[in-house]
Amino acid sequence: AQSVTQLDSQVPVFEEAPVELRCNYSSSVSVYLFWYVQYPNQGLQLLLKYLSGSTLVKGINGFEAEFNKSQTSFHLRKPSVHISDTAEYFCAVRVNQAGTALIFGKGTTLSVSS
Amino acid sequence: ETGVTQSPTHLIKTRGQQVTLRCSSQSGHNTVSWYQQALGQGPQFIFQYYREEENGRGNFPPRFSGLQFPNYSSELNVNALELDDSALYLCASSLGAGTGAYEQYFGPGTRLTVT
Numbered sequence: 001a002q003s004v005t006q007l008d009s010q011v012p013v014f015e016e017a018p019v020e021l022r023c024n025y026s027s028s029v030s031v032y033l034f035w036y037v038q039y040p041n042q043g044l045q046l047l048l049k050y051l052s053g054s055t056l057v058k059g060i061n062g063f064e065a066e067f068n069k070s071q072t073s074f075h076l077r078k079p080s081v082h083i084s085d086t087a088e089y090f091c092a093v094r095v096n097q098a099g100t101a102l103i104f105g106k107g108t109t110l111s112v113s114s
Numbered sequence: 115e116t117g118v119t120q121s122p123t124h125l126i127k128t129r130g131q132q133v134t135l136r137c138s139s140q141s142g143h144n145t146v147s148w149y150q151q152a153l154g155q156g157p158q159f160i161f162q163y164y165r166e167e168e169n170g171r172g173n174f175p176p177r178f179s180g181l182q183f184p185n186y187s188s189e190l191n192v193n194a195l196e197l198d199d200s201a202l203y204l205c206a207s208s209l210g211a212g213t214g215a216y217e218q219y220f221g222p223g224t225r226l227t228v229t
Binding site: 004036042043044045046049090092100101102103104105106107 | 118147149154155156157158159162170172204206217218219220221222223
């Protein structure tokens with residue numbers, strides 16, 4: 001069975017500092033990897049996705065993530081965060097099989113302060 | 115292009131009652147997936163509908179059921195509500211449900227409170 005582990009439940013950082021949100025997954029088959037952001041009282045917005053090809057993926061709002069197959073990781077990074085990046089971030093995987101949906105981690109709360 | 119919409123926004127029900135939540139998929143999308151997000155948790159997959167048929171199901175009891183209509187909109191029905199059913203229910207639509215990286219677009223969710 002597939003699973004997703006987000007290693008940090010909360011990450012506090014100061015504005016303009018770099019940040020990394022860590023995600024590990026387990027799967028015996030090939031997967032697609034995603035990062036979503038959820039602002040308070042809202043649904044999920046896709047930040048970026050890894051399907052195949054280059055292991056460094058760039059997304060919206062200056063975020064990027066690197067797929068590491070040997071370490072089964074898909075960490076999210078941003079070189080300089082803003083107050084507006086404060087939100088809940090979810091890592092998710094989907095196996096390449098019909099009828100399957102996303103499996104999410106428990107989320108990481110990113111709190112950016114000035 | 116209209117995104118995924120859900121109704122109602124909020125709902126309060128009593129234990130033992132039944133509830134119906136609704137979702138309109140993004141234009142052109144033929145697949146709808148439903149997720150339950152308990153407070154402080156990540157979303158959990160309930161089931162998926164593709165062209166009006168259930169196409170996959172997570173670890174939820176049969177009292178969670180659904181429908182998809184010819185226009186690809188969908189309903190989630192929950193019978194015999196329990197306190198633990200209190201959660202944000204998210205609907206996501208996508209173009210396709212077979213093999214392939216079908217990106218899912220999420221609606222804003224319905225907040226269900228069971229008292």
